[in-house]
Amino acid sequence: MTFFFRTTRFDTASEFSEGAFRGEDAVRWLSGALSGWKAGVDAEDWGWAVSATRGEHAYLFGICDHDTDDVTEQGARWCLRIHNLRDRSVPGHKKLFRNIPPVADPGVVAEIESIPRQQSDFHDIQKDAQA
DSSP states (O other), rough: EEEEEEESSOOSSOOOTTOSSSOOHHHHHHHHHHHTEEEEEEEEEEEEEEEEETTEEEEEEEEEEEEEEETTTTTEEEEEOOOOOOOGGGGHHHHTTTTSSSOOHHHHHHHHHHHHHTTTTTEEEEEEEEO
């Protein structure tokens, strides 16, 4: 499950080292918005992620600026991806079903979707179940 949105809240102008990605401020914001989740922030080779658990749920919430050239007066286009880690926890399952995306719990999807929608400076919020 993927969400796209625009905002000027996060840094898209600073220089950074080769191999680094923008979004550290975005992922720290998201981590702070995850009420009741045990969360940690990690740099990835594609952007930034929050590894989060709560009860039986284990997720990776990835965030990055989607396209550095796609900036409007409403800001850069950001991507927030939801990965259910429980579906990928069995090695044989990974191999057998590697082309089948994990299914996110509808309650978790609704919760994560509500976070950007509650922000007055987030615009053009779109949900893409296929991405």
